[in-house]
Amino acid sequence: xxxxxxxxxxxxxxxxxxxxxxxxxxxxxxxxxxxxxxxxxxxxxxxxxxxxxxxxxxxxxxxxxxxxxxxxxxxxxxxxxxxxxxxxxxxxxxxxxxxxxxxxxxxxxxxxxxxxxxxxxxxxxxxxxxxxxxxxxxxxxxxxxxxxxxxxxxxxxxxxxxxxxxxxxxxxxxxxxxxxxxxxxxxxxxxxxxxxxxxxxxxxxxxxxxxxxxxxxxxxxxxxxxxxxxxxxxxxxxxxxxxxxxxxxxxx
Numbered sequence: 001x002x003x004x005x006x007x008x009x010x011x012x013x014x015x016x017x018x019x020x021x022x023x024x025x026x027x028x029x030x031x032x033x034x035x036x037x038x039x040x041x042x043x044x045x046x047x048x049x050x051x052x053x054x055x056x057x058x059x060x061x062x063x064x065x066x067x068x069x070x071x072x073x074x075x076x077x078x079x080x081x082x083x084x085x086x087x088x089x090x091x092x093x094x095x096x097x098x099x100x101x102x103x104x105x106x107x108x109x110x111x112x113x114x115x116x117x118x119x120x121x122x123x124x125x126x127x128x129x130x131x132x133x134x135x136x137x138x139x140x141x142x143x144x145x146x147x148x149x150x151x152x153x154x155x156x157x158x159x160x161x162x163x164x165x166x167x168x169x170x171x172x173x174x175x176x177x178x179x180x181x182x183x184x185x186x187x188x189x190x191x192x193x194x195x196x197x198x199x200x201x202x203x204x205x206x207x208x209x210x211x212x213x214x215x216x217x218x219x220x221x222x223x224x225x226x227x228x229x230x231x232x233x234x235x236x237x238x239x240x241x242x243x244x245x246x247x248x249x250x251x252x
Contacts, residue, residue: 065083175206
């Protein structure tokens with residue numbers, strides 16, 4: 001049997017979600033039904049054989065667990081399993097201990113694990129460290145991608161044109177010259193004093209249609225675009241929607 005415990009640096013605890021891995025008898029083959037999950041197990045770094053190895057970085061080969069005062073019997077009581085021999089080694093990434101792997105009960109009651117076993121376990125531990133490092137990096141990348149996606153969705157939601165504002169302008173229809181004669185006739189003299197943000201949008205729609213018409217553009221799309229532009233301006237002293245509107249007017 002084997003157990004992998006990782007270190008939770010926030011709580012200074014060892015934890016395992018996948019607790020027991022048992023090979024099939026006879027051929028040592030690992031099958032899915034031999035992987036047992038008993039819920040998350042947690043205990044402090046420094047407690048038990050695994051906790052000692054996690055704290056000190058020292059590899060332990062224990063022939064009789066119950067004769068070792070460092071052995072934590074709570075796990076056996078919780079799982080109903082009887083531990084005899086233990087080989088426990090730290091898993092390190094770039095010199096930092098990230099967890100421990102614990103091999104329990106050498107097959108067929110053969111006593112303590114041998115030097116040959118230790119060599120195999122050390123090679124296994126090196127590959128395990130690399131695998132965990134890649135898994136950790138992948139998990140961080142996925143977490144960052146999820147955070148980015150949520151952020152983009154929130155920003156997109158708040159930066160889109162409000163349907164009520166769009167519908168209000170669409171209901172009024174295509175702006176006519178007689179309603180916007182002020183902005184159409186005052187070259188470089190027009191100033192939108194007292195106009196609300198939405199009134200500025202309506203004036204912007206008129207200026208665009210006065211220049212380009214609707215042959216190449218959809219009125220609905222144009223209104224949504226200009227309301228979106230207005231929405232995305234920040235409420236600041238200078239580079240705000242009023243400033244953008246007056247720049248647009250100057251170009252017009």
